[in-house]
Amino acid sequence: MISEPELVGEERYGAAELPGQRSGTEDVVTTEDAPAASRPSRPAWLWALGGAVVASALWAGGLYVYETRAPDLGGYRASADLCKDAELKAVSAVLGKREGEGYTWGNKHESVDDSGCSADMRPVGYEAPKDEDGVEMGSMPSVTVGYTLHKKTDPGPEFEGTVAARHNYFGATTKLTRIDDLGEHAYIVRDSDSSGITLEVLDGQAVLTMAAHSDWDVDSGEPLTDMAEIEPLLVEDMKALMLELTN
Structure with a gap:
Protein backbone atom coordinates (compact mmCIF):
# COMPACT_ATOMS: atom_id res chain seq x y z
CA MET A 1 0.00 0.00 0.00
CA ILE A 2 1.47 3.37 -1.03
CA SER A 3 1.03 6.08 1.62
CA GLU A 4 0.44 9.69 0.91
CA PRO A 5 3.54 11.94 0.89
CA GLU A 6 4.02 14.00 4.05
CA LEU A 7 3.17 17.61 3.50
CA VAL A 8 5.37 20.44 4.82
CA GLY A 9 3.00 23.22 4.25
CA GLU A 10 0.90 23.51 1.23
CA GLU A 11 3.17 25.98 -0.54
CA ARG A 12 6.28 23.75 -0.08
CA TYR A 13 4.85 20.50 -1.36
CA GLY A 14 7.16 18.95 -3.89
CA ALA A 15 9.83 21.69 -3.56
CA ALA A 16 13.47 20.85 -2.96
CA GLU A 17 14.60 21.64 0.54
CA LEU A 18 17.97 23.48 0.50
CA PRO A 19 20.37 23.54 3.48
CA GLY A 20 19.99 27.30 3.86
CA GLN A 21 16.26 26.97 4.18
CA ARG A 22 16.39 24.49 7.08
CA SER A 23 15.58 25.79 10.58
CA GLY A 24 17.72 24.88 13.54
CA THR A 25 21.44 24.36 13.89
CA GLU A 26 21.17 20.62 14.23
CA ASP A 27 20.29 20.34 10.56
CA VAL A 28 23.23 22.42 9.29
CA VAL A 29 25.94 20.41 7.51
CA THR A 30 29.43 21.86 8.00
CA THR A 31 32.45 21.38 5.74
CA GLU A 32 34.06 19.09 8.35
CA ASP A 33 31.07 16.77 8.26
CA ALA A 34 30.74 16.71 4.48
CA PRO A 35 32.12 13.63 2.75
CA ALA A 36 35.27 14.15 0.67
CA ALA A 37 34.68 14.67 -3.00
CA SER A 38 35.33 11.41 -4.86
CA ARG A 39 37.96 11.30 -7.63
CA PRO A 40 36.69 10.77 -11.12
CA SER A 41 37.05 7.11 -12.02
CA ARG A 42 39.65 6.21 -14.69
CA PRO A 43 38.50 4.36 -17.75
CA ALA A 44 39.27 0.61 -17.68
CA TRP A 45 41.37 0.89 -20.81
CA LEU A 46 43.68 3.36 -19.04
CA TRP A 47 44.33 0.87 -16.23
CA ALA A 48 44.97 -1.87 -18.80
CA LEU A 49 47.38 0.36 -20.67
CA GLY A 50 49.30 1.15 -17.50
CA GLY A 51 49.60 -2.57 -16.68
CA ALA A 52 50.85 -3.32 -20.16
CA VAL A 53 53.49 -0.60 -19.90
CA VAL A 54 54.70 -1.94 -16.54
CA ALA A 55 54.77 -5.53 -17.83
CA SER A 56 56.65 -4.43 -20.94
CA ALA A 57 59.21 -2.56 -18.83
CA LEU A 58 59.71 -5.58 -16.57
CA TRP A 59 60.10 -7.89 -19.56
CA ALA A 60 62.58 -5.56 -21.24
CA GLY A 61 64.55 -5.25 -18.01
CA GLY A 62 64.65 -9.02 -17.60
CA LEU A 63 65.73 -9.47 -21.21
CA TYR A 64 68.51 -6.91 -20.75
CA VAL A 65 69.79 -8.71 -17.66
CA TYR A 66 69.62 -12.04 -19.49
CA GLU A 67 71.46 -10.74 -22.54
CA THR A 68 74.17 -8.98 -20.54
CA ARG A 69 74.76 -11.84 -18.13
CA ALA A 70 78.04 -13.62 -18.90
CA PRO A 71 77.69 -17.31 -19.85
CA ASP A 72 78.84 -20.05 -17.52
CA LEU A 73 82.40 -20.97 -18.56
CA GLY A 74 82.19 -24.30 -16.78
CA GLY A 75 85.37 -23.63 -14.84
CA TYR A 76 87.51 -23.11 -17.93
CA ARG A 77 90.23 -20.49 -17.73
CA ALA A 78 92.44 -18.74 -20.24
CA SER A 79 95.75 -20.43 -20.98
CA ALA A 80 98.93 -18.43 -20.45
CA ASP A 81 101.04 -21.14 -22.13
Whole structure:
Protein backbone atom coordinates (compact mmCIF):
# COMPACT_ATOMS: atom_id res chain seq x y z
CA MET A 1 0.00 0.00 0.00
CA ILE A 2 1.47 3.37 -1.03
CA SER A 3 1.03 6.08 1.62
CA GLU A 4 0.44 9.69 0.91
CA PRO A 5 3.54 11.94 0.89
CA GLU A 6 4.02 14.00 4.05
CA LEU A 7 3.17 17.61 3.50
CA VAL A 8 5.37 20.44 4.82
CA GLY A 9 3.00 23.22 4.25
CA GLU A 10 0.90 23.51 1.23
CA GLU A 11 3.17 25.98 -0.54
CA ARG A 12 6.28 23.75 -0.08
CA TYR A 13 4.85 20.50 -1.36
CA GLY A 14 7.16 18.95 -3.89
CA ALA A 15 9.83 21.69 -3.56
CA ALA A 16 13.47 20.85 -2.96
CA GLU A 17 14.60 21.64 0.54
CA LEU A 18 17.97 23.48 0.50
CA PRO A 19 20.37 23.54 3.48
CA GLY A 20 19.99 27.30 3.86
CA GLN A 21 16.26 26.97 4.18
CA ARG A 22 16.39 24.49 7.08
CA SER A 23 15.58 25.79 10.58
CA GLY A 24 17.72 24.88 13.54
CA THR A 25 21.44 24.36 13.89
CA GLU A 26 21.17 20.62 14.23
CA ASP A 27 20.29 20.34 10.56
CA VAL A 28 23.23 22.42 9.29
CA VAL A 29 25.94 20.41 7.51
CA THR A 30 29.43 21.86 8.00
CA THR A 31 32.45 21.38 5.74
CA GLU A 32 34.06 19.09 8.35
CA ASP A 33 31.07 16.77 8.26
CA ALA A 34 30.74 16.71 4.48
CA PRO A 35 32.12 13.63 2.75
CA ALA A 36 35.27 14.15 0.67
CA ALA A 37 34.68 14.67 -3.00
CA SER A 38 35.33 11.41 -4.86
CA ARG A 39 37.96 11.30 -7.63
CA PRO A 40 36.69 10.77 -11.12
CA SER A 41 37.05 7.11 -12.02
CA ARG A 42 39.65 6.21 -14.69
CA PRO A 43 38.50 4.36 -17.75
CA ALA A 44 39.27 0.61 -17.68
CA TRP A 45 41.37 0.89 -20.81
CA LEU A 46 43.68 3.36 -19.04
CA TRP A 47 44.33 0.87 -16.23
CA ALA A 48 44.97 -1.87 -18.80
CA LEU A 49 47.38 0.36 -20.67
CA GLY A 50 49.30 1.15 -17.50
CA GLY A 51 49.60 -2.57 -16.68
CA ALA A 52 50.85 -3.32 -20.16
CA VAL A 53 53.49 -0.60 -19.90
CA VAL A 54 54.70 -1.94 -16.54
CA ALA A 55 54.77 -5.53 -17.83
CA SER A 56 56.65 -4.43 -20.94
CA ALA A 57 59.21 -2.56 -18.83
CA LEU A 58 59.71 -5.58 -16.57
CA TRP A 59 60.10 -7.89 -19.56
CA ALA A 60 62.58 -5.56 -21.24
CA GLY A 61 64.55 -5.25 -18.01
CA GLY A 62 64.65 -9.02 -17.60
CA LEU A 63 65.73 -9.47 -21.21
CA TYR A 64 68.51 -6.91 -20.75
CA VAL A 65 69.79 -8.71 -17.66
CA TYR A 66 69.62 -12.04 -19.49
CA GLU A 67 71.46 -10.74 -22.54
CA THR A 68 74.17 -8.98 -20.54
CA ARG A 69 74.76 -11.84 -18.13
CA ALA A 70 78.04 -13.62 -18.90
CA PRO A 71 77.69 -17.31 -19.85
CA ASP A 72 78.84 -20.05 -17.52
CA LEU A 73 82.40 -20.97 -18.56
CA GLY A 74 82.19 -24.30 -16.78
CA GLY A 75 85.37 -23.63 -14.84
CA TYR A 76 87.51 -23.11 -17.93
CA ARG A 77 90.23 -20.49 -17.73
CA ALA A 78 92.44 -18.74 -20.24
CA SER A 79 95.75 -20.43 -20.98
CA ALA A 80 98.93 -18.43 -20.45
CA ASP A 81 101.04 -21.14 -22.13
CA LEU A 82 99.20 -23.96 -23.88
CA CYS A 83 102.40 -25.94 -24.44
CA LYS A 84 102.79 -26.17 -20.66
CA ASP A 85 99.13 -27.03 -20.11
CA ALA A 86 99.24 -29.79 -22.76
CA GLU A 87 101.83 -32.26 -21.48
CA LEU A 88 101.18 -34.84 -24.26
CA LYS A 89 102.36 -37.73 -22.11
CA ALA A 90 100.28 -40.36 -23.92
CA VAL A 91 101.23 -39.55 -27.54
CA SER A 92 104.88 -39.27 -26.52
CA ALA A 93 104.89 -43.04 -26.10
CA VAL A 94 104.46 -43.40 -29.89
CA LEU A 95 105.71 -40.14 -31.39
CA GLY A 96 108.66 -39.62 -29.07
CA LYS A 97 109.74 -36.97 -26.63
CA ARG A 98 108.85 -33.34 -27.28
CA GLU A 99 111.63 -31.46 -29.00
CA GLY A 100 112.22 -28.44 -26.80
CA GLU A 101 109.35 -26.60 -25.15
CA GLY A 102 107.35 -26.13 -28.32
CA TYR A 103 106.02 -22.93 -29.84
CA THR A 104 103.04 -21.34 -28.11
CA TRP A 105 100.86 -18.35 -29.00
CA GLY A 106 97.69 -16.74 -27.74
CA ASN A 107 95.33 -13.79 -27.95
CA LYS A 108 92.98 -12.48 -25.27
CA HIS A 109 89.84 -10.47 -25.85
CA GLU A 110 86.79 -9.62 -23.76
CA SER A 111 84.70 -11.95 -25.92
CA VAL A 112 87.10 -14.80 -26.68
CA ASP A 113 90.47 -16.20 -25.60
CA ASP A 114 92.42 -18.10 -28.23
CA SER A 115 95.67 -20.00 -27.78
CA GLY A 116 97.72 -22.67 -29.51
CA CYS A 117 100.79 -24.84 -29.28
CA SER A 118 102.94 -26.58 -31.88
CA ALA A 119 105.59 -29.11 -30.90
CA ASP A 120 107.90 -31.43 -32.80
CA MET A 121 108.28 -34.92 -31.38
CA ARG A 122 111.52 -36.89 -31.71
CA PRO A 123 111.04 -40.68 -31.76
CA VAL A 124 113.58 -42.82 -29.93
CA GLY A 125 116.62 -43.36 -32.15
CA TYR A 126 115.32 -40.91 -34.77
CA GLU A 127 117.94 -39.32 -36.99
CA ALA A 128 116.82 -36.95 -39.69
CA PRO A 129 118.46 -37.51 -43.07
CA LYS A 130 120.92 -34.81 -44.10
CA ASP A 131 121.93 -33.42 -47.43
CA GLU A 132 125.52 -33.17 -48.63
CA ASP A 133 125.94 -29.94 -46.68
CA GLY A 134 124.81 -31.56 -43.44
CA VAL A 135 121.43 -29.84 -43.38
CA GLU A 136 118.61 -32.00 -41.98
CA MET A 137 115.94 -32.97 -44.49
CA GLY A 138 112.42 -34.13 -43.89
CA SER A 139 110.49 -33.48 -40.70
CA MET A 140 109.81 -35.05 -37.35
CA PRO A 141 106.36 -36.07 -36.11
CA SER A 142 104.47 -33.14 -34.64
CA VAL A 143 101.48 -32.29 -32.48
CA THR A 144 99.40 -29.13 -32.74
CA VAL A 145 96.97 -28.08 -29.99
CA GLY A 146 94.30 -25.38 -30.20
CA TYR A 147 92.06 -23.93 -27.51
CA THR A 148 89.34 -21.28 -27.86
CA LEU A 149 87.26 -20.09 -24.91
CA HIS A 150 84.09 -18.24 -25.94
CA LYS A 151 83.13 -15.75 -23.20
CA LYS A 152 80.14 -14.06 -24.85
CA THR A 153 78.43 -16.37 -27.33
CA ASP A 154 77.59 -20.08 -27.49
CA PRO A 155 79.88 -21.97 -29.90
CA GLY A 156 77.61 -25.03 -29.85
CA PRO A 157 75.36 -24.28 -32.87
CA GLU A 158 78.41 -23.81 -35.12
CA PHE A 159 80.68 -26.57 -33.85
CA GLU A 160 79.38 -29.58 -35.77
CA GLY A 161 78.91 -27.47 -38.88
CA THR A 162 82.52 -26.28 -38.72
CA VAL A 163 83.86 -29.81 -38.30
CA ALA A 164 81.68 -31.10 -41.13
CA ALA A 165 82.71 -28.21 -43.37
CA ARG A 166 86.39 -29.03 -42.91
CA HIS A 167 85.71 -32.68 -43.58
CA ASN A 168 83.68 -31.88 -46.70
CA TYR A 169 86.36 -29.49 -47.94
CA PHE A 170 88.97 -32.25 -48.02
CA GLY A 171 86.38 -34.74 -49.23
CA ALA A 172 87.56 -38.30 -49.64
CA THR A 173 90.95 -37.54 -48.11
CA THR A 174 89.46 -37.56 -44.60
CA LYS A 175 87.37 -39.87 -42.45
CA LEU A 176 85.05 -38.43 -39.79
CA THR A 177 84.24 -40.45 -36.65
CA ARG A 178 82.25 -39.43 -33.59
CA ILE A 179 83.81 -40.02 -30.17
CA ASP A 180 81.58 -40.69 -27.15
CA ASP A 181 82.13 -39.71 -23.51
CA LEU A 182 84.35 -36.74 -24.27
CA GLY A 183 82.96 -33.26 -23.66
CA GLU A 184 79.58 -32.49 -25.21
CA HIS A 185 80.59 -33.43 -28.75
CA ALA A 186 83.85 -34.85 -30.06
CA TYR A 187 85.05 -36.02 -33.48
CA ILE A 188 88.13 -37.62 -34.94
CA VAL A 189 89.13 -36.53 -38.44
CA ARG A 190 91.66 -38.93 -39.94
CA ASP A 191 93.60 -38.45 -43.17
CA SER A 192 93.01 -41.30 -45.60
CA ASP A 193 96.76 -41.89 -45.95
CA SER A 194 97.07 -42.17 -42.13
CA SER A 195 99.56 -39.31 -42.05
CA GLY A 196 97.50 -37.18 -39.70
CA ILE A 197 94.71 -37.45 -37.17
CA THR A 198 92.79 -34.61 -35.48
CA LEU A 199 90.60 -34.69 -32.39
CA GLU A 200 88.05 -31.89 -32.09
CA VAL A 201 86.05 -31.32 -28.91
CA LEU A 202 83.24 -29.02 -27.81
CA ASP A 203 82.77 -28.72 -24.05
CA GLY A 204 80.44 -25.90 -23.03
CA GLN A 205 82.09 -22.62 -23.99
CA ALA A 206 85.41 -24.30 -24.86
CA VAL A 207 86.47 -25.64 -28.26
CA LEU A 208 89.65 -27.72 -28.29
CA THR A 209 91.66 -29.46 -31.02
CA MET A 210 94.63 -31.80 -30.88
CA ALA A 211 96.25 -32.98 -34.10
CA ALA A 212 99.14 -35.44 -34.59
CA HIS A 213 101.11 -35.65 -37.85
CA SER A 214 103.59 -38.24 -38.98
CA ASP A 215 107.10 -37.64 -40.26
CA TRP A 216 107.84 -38.34 -43.92
CA ASP A 217 110.26 -40.45 -45.86
CA VAL A 218 112.35 -38.10 -47.96
CA ASP A 219 112.71 -40.49 -50.89
CA SER A 220 109.25 -42.07 -51.11
CA GLY A 221 107.17 -39.28 -49.59
CA GLU A 222 105.35 -41.84 -47.44
CA PRO A 223 104.61 -41.34 -43.73
CA LEU A 224 107.14 -43.07 -41.51
CA THR A 225 105.25 -43.26 -38.21
CA ASP A 226 102.27 -45.60 -37.85
CA MET A 227 99.35 -43.42 -36.69
CA ALA A 228 96.92 -46.33 -36.25
CA GLU A 229 97.30 -46.36 -32.46
CA ILE A 230 97.31 -42.60 -31.95
CA GLU A 231 93.54 -42.08 -31.60
CA PRO A 232 93.08 -43.37 -28.01
CA LEU A 233 96.29 -41.60 -26.98
CA LEU A 234 94.97 -38.28 -28.28
CA VAL A 235 91.75 -38.84 -26.31
CA GLU A 236 93.78 -39.53 -23.17
CA ASP A 237 95.91 -36.41 -23.61
CA MET A 238 92.83 -34.33 -24.41
CA LYS A 239 91.14 -35.39 -21.17
CA ALA A 240 94.28 -34.44 -19.26
CA LEU A 241 94.34 -31.03 -20.97
CA MET A 242 90.66 -30.35 -20.25
CA LEU A 243 91.24 -31.21 -16.60
CA GLU A 244 94.24 -28.90 -16.44
CA LEU A 245 92.31 -26.00 -17.99
CA THR A 246 89.50 -26.31 -15.43
CA ASN A 247 91.76 -26.40 -12.37
